[in-house]
Amino acid sequence: MTEFLVIGLTIAICFFLVKSLRNHSKLPELPVKQPTGAPDVTVIIPARNEARQIERVVRSFSGLPVIVVDDSSSDGTAEQARMAGALVIAAPTLYAPAKGKPNACAAGARLAKTKWLLFVDADTWFEPGFAASIVSYAETNKLQMVTAFLHQHCITLAEKVVLPYAFALYFSGVSARRVNDSHSAEALANGQCILFERSAYDSIGGHGTVLNSVIEDVALARLAKRHALRLRVVRAERMGNVRMYDGLSSIWRGFEKNSFRFLLINPWSGAQVVLASILMTSWAPVLYLAYRDLPPSPAWPLLLIQTPALFLLVMPFILLAPWYGSCFVLAPAAVYLFQLIALNGMFATLTGRTSQWKGRRV
DSSP, X not given: OHHHHHHHHHHHHHHHHHHHHHHHHHSOBOOOOOOSSOOSEEEEEEESSXXXXXXXXXXXXXXXXXXXXXXXXXXXXXXXXXXXXXEEEEOOOOOTTOOHHHHHHHHHHHHOOSSEEEEEOTTEEEOTTHHXXXXXXXXXXXXXXXXXXXXXXXXXXXXHHHHHHHHHHXXXXXXXXXXXXXXXXXXXXXXXXXXXXXXXXXXXXXXXXXXXXXXXXXXXXXXXXXXXXXXXXXXXXXXXXXXXXXXXXXXHHHHHHHHHHHHHHSHHHHHXXXXXXXXXXXXXXXXXXXXXXXXXXXXXXXXXXXXXXXXXXXXHHHHHHHHHGGGGGGHHHHHHHHHHHHHHHHXXXXXXXXXXXXXXXX
8 A cells, every 4th residue: 555655646746847847848949049230129127236246137238228227226236237338227216015126127118219128137147149039039930028037047055955946846837838828828927037029018008017016027928918919938048047046045035925926826837836846745755655664685776676666766856857957966855945935935925924025025
C-alpha cells in the first residue's frame, strides 16, 4: 500500500513539473534582429529609490528616447538617470488607493510621442538590439502588445533557492497556448517588460485604468484580452535580464505583495499552482515512506531499478534541474521555504495586511 501511495504522489508531482517545463518552452522565443535603424519607440522606466542600478538599464537603450519617471525617490535616482542620458520627470502626486508603478507608467506614456511604448523596470537590463528586436517582432506579426519574460539573475543563496522553484510553480498553472490565444480569457503579462503600440495602449486607457492594481501587468493583459488586442507573451532570456530581489527579506516582501493577489486575479491558474505546491510538500514525507522499509544494506544500483518508488523519487530533481542549473540540489529546501512565504502572502491578503515595498505600504 505504501509503495502505491509513493508512486501515485510522485507521478502527480512529476505531472506538474513536466507541465511547467512544457508551458515555459511553448512560449515563443523572441528572435534576435540586427538593428538597421532606430525603432520608433520610447522606453519608459518607473523608478523609486533605484540609484544603484538605474544607469545600467538606461544605457541599455543608447540612442533611443528614454523617460525615467521618478516616483518620489530619496536616493539620487533622478540624478543618476539624467547622467545616463534619460529624460527624467517627476511622477504625479499619488492619491490612495492608486499604486506608484502604474501611476508613474501612465505619466511617462503621456509624454511619449512615438508609435511604440516600451515599459521596463529599473532592475532590468538588455542587450543593445533588444528594442529593435521586440518592435520588429510586433510589426512582423501585426501585434499590438508584446510582453517578455527575461533571464533571472540570482546572486544570493536565498535567490538561488527560492526563485527558480517559484517560477517552476508559476508555469505549472499558466497555459502557454491559452495566454497567446485571442479567444481565451486567460491572460498573462510580465510587468518587467511590456511593449504597446501607442494607439492600442490609448484605446484601452493604458495604465490609467489599472492605477489601483498591485499586479498591474496581469490587469493590463486581461484588459487587452477583453478589447481583443493582438498580443503575444514571449521568452527573451537571450536579450533581457532582471534581478528581481536582492535577498530573502525582499523576496519575502515581494511575494507577500504579489503571490496571493495573482491567484485571486487568475483563479484557474492559481488553483493549479496551489495544488502543485501542496503536492511538492509531500516530497519529503514520500521520500521517508519509500526509504523506511528498505533493507539495512541495499544493493543500490539494483534497488533503484527494482523499486519504482525510489526511481521516481529522483525525477523531481531531474525535472527541476532546467530551472536551477547546477544548483538543483537546493530544490528540496525551496519547497518548504516557499510554502512559508506563500502562506504569509495568503494571510496578508485575506486579512488586509499591507506590505512594505520601497518605502510605501501597498
